[in-house]
Amino acid sequence: MKHILTSLLLLGFITTKAQVTISGRVTDNKNKPLPGTSIQLKDSYDGATTDSSGNYTFVTEEKGEHFLQVTTSGYFAVVQKIVIGTTSMVQNISLKEQITELKAVVITAGSFEASDKNKGAVLNSLDIVTTPSANGDVTSAFKTLPGTQQVGESEGLFVRGGAATEAKIYMDGNLVNNFFYSSTPGIATRGRFNPFLFKGTIFSTGGYSALYGQALSSALILESTDLPERSQADLGISVVGVGGGIQHLAKNKKSSWGISYNHTNLWLGLKINKFKQDFFTVPVYNQLDANFRIKTKNGGFIKYYFYISGNKTAFSSPDIDSAVLKDAFHLKNLNTYQNINWKDRIGNGWKINTGVSFSTNKDDILNELQDASGKKVTIETPEYFAAKNYSVENKAGYAQARLVLEKKFAGLSALRFGSDYFYSDEKTTYTSYDGQKFTEKVIDKIFAGFAETDVYITNSLAAKIGSRIEHSAVINKWNIAPRLSLAYKFPDNSQASFAYGIFYQNPERRLLPAIASIDYSKATHYILQYSKQSKDHTFRIEVFYKKYNRLYKTDFNNFGQEVAANTLGYGDAKGIEFFWRDKKTFKNVDYWISYSYLDTKRDYLNFPSSIQPSFAASHTASFVFKRFILPWKTGFNLSYNFATGRPYYRIAYNNTQNKFDITDMGKTINYNSMSVSINYIPSLGKKDTKSFTVWVLGINNVLGQNQVYTYNYSYDGSRKEAVTPPSKRFVFIGCFLSFGIDRTQDAINNNL
């Protein structure tokens, strides 16, 4: 017994003596060494890690057939069969690179992303609320990026020579109609939604994905937040109103609900800031929203969002056609929006993203000619005076259903396809001064089908190829819109991207119903971009060419209303844009600079020929500066927006020649505006505080620079009047509180 044991042990002793050296070099397929690669003789402790030149060496006592496993992050692991004999052996191994999100090129031509997570994002979610000229408005922060115009007389994004109607806004995939509060003459309204609702935003200035359509110029794609980090109550008080809300996160952190209410009342704002218009009825906005979000067991989400808002405003301004009279504009609006969305993994690499949205909108507009004392005046002749007394009732309902399926393949490649169906019912009743009513109803049903594929050939080369088909009941034709983007990453991590696409759009509501049968307007985009992005710097240069075909030309219908008459309009836009953001060079300072050059002309609506539209400036630039001074617990933000003068025209109908003519034109002065904001966070760093307070002071156009957006002409053209911002400066003071666990505490605990 002892004997056997001893001999066995002895045998083991002898075996340990017979060691074999295994060595070699690990490289990628371009023969570049891969340091830090792990080599292991499977099921043994034996192995090594490659050095800086990719070499490894180790000794083993194992014999016979074994497997050598070679792994390093970002590369496919290799398992190689080897037979260990008695002499040392050399095993050189080549690994194939995996396509990973961390390394892969990002297709960025034509798009800016605001996100806290995604690579390639240009802004983060906080930038939207800390850019002073944006005033906490979701879309306004994007006006400091290249490609957009500094239009202040009306709301919306004017992108690369496109009108605001050419930019559409989507929330969780569904189109949001009436994203902005209803238009008021000469005053741009704000977006309805709170910027904190969204965790990520993609602002496309062209060449956007086949998943979206019906926008000739631009798509703003908003993605709502997932679950809140914790239960929390918020309260805000400012010169423009009060608001509050709660977000409740379930104990198991799988679901949440929230409700918030905002009451905006410009009474105090009107006292502090001097307005050009006389707001004889103080604008009041009431807004309620509610949501619930459920995290599914596969990590997906079901999200529901409900919004209702009612508001009224009325103001008067001097009537341009008379010396003594006033134009009084009244607006009442009731808007609802709801959206339910389900996004999930459904196995085998498939993902589903489906949702429905419903929205209603009702505007009651009343315009009156008033005398100095505010009494209604009716003048029947001349006719254009009579037309100043009118009322309009707009009633609209929208519904949308959407389904997108996605299949992920190895190495980031993916296929997406789906369809959406959009139903709109819009009714307008116009009542003229003498009580005559004109009612028009437009119902449209737009069906769209789309497919798109992401192809990653290597980590440095990727393509997105897609196409969209659409059918609109109003136009009663099919269209096919191909889209293509390519991106290539250079060895120094800079990248070039290209985007091409065809985009179609229906006429906007006010041009309908058309006099004759019409087709879709069409835009073709070509975009070339070079960008270099690191953690601290972003540099982009983009050139683009956009061709417009079949833009709508207008003419008068039987009621004297100017509507779409044909699609003989056309135009183009070309330009070059720069963007530079730097978070490093100056300590604690973060700034960005945008510059856009735009050369655009178009013949559409009532334009007599192809001209530069009045919403397009040739040169636009923005500078945004942010600095947080920690000892003061205060952030200082500044933005400066500049644009060269925009053209303006008096286009009048020539009754003798039966056509529109330009009878006068000019160019506005350059636009300059500097805005500042200060955020003071007193509870920053205080231990055990249960509330988190932010004080905000913001001043728009702090230098009081003269700004002229455009000119309005009197009916006979003898007088023109500058359209300027409603107030020269706007001062905003507010205090926002969050109750719950102080969020700064987490930062403290973990800020290593």
Add this chain to the structure above:
Amino acid sequence: MKKLSFFTVLLLLSVCSFAQSEKYVAAMKKNLAGMDSSFRNPADLVKLANSFERIATAEKTEWLPYYYAAFCQVNAGFMEQDKTKTDGIADKANELIKKADSLAPNNSEISCIKSMIASCHMMVNPQERWQQYGAESSSNMEAAMKQDPANPRPYFLKGQGLKYTPEQFGGGCATAKPQLQIALEKYNIFKPASEIHPDWGKQIVEKLISDCK
């Protein structure tokens, strides 16, 4: 005779398995001995992490080698100067600690590493990431305290975090020192379960406390 041979086999088997675990402990000890010197640079830490990982994959049922492999990886992540590489290293550490977690669920030491991994991700861009990773780091730290109140390491991590947080954010010596002292008290009475169980951090705590004098 039959009986005898049966016993022999049994005996041999037990000798083998004893030898096996001895080999395991010896390999672990050898690696642990090289721990301090590996902290010179990330490459050496990765080398050591790989060595632990080899033991882990060969043993299959031991959580400690996965734990140490993750520990070395996450420290390599903290030391890495090229911030574009940090996330990849932290992801690797996470992969390893998940395996340790499946072998030894609800382990306070493992929660400490998870907290460190979240902090490592956060370090890449603290301003933009603290909301997500800050919360993840502190929740794991709290879990670690709960899972084993005697474990000094979550207190050490908390104190260390505070020490390197700017005073304006409520960090610095004033707030860090009490935490570090709690950690030190716990270190003084802490006994690792074996020679190869986690027993690190005391010296750093002492140094941090002396820095705060």
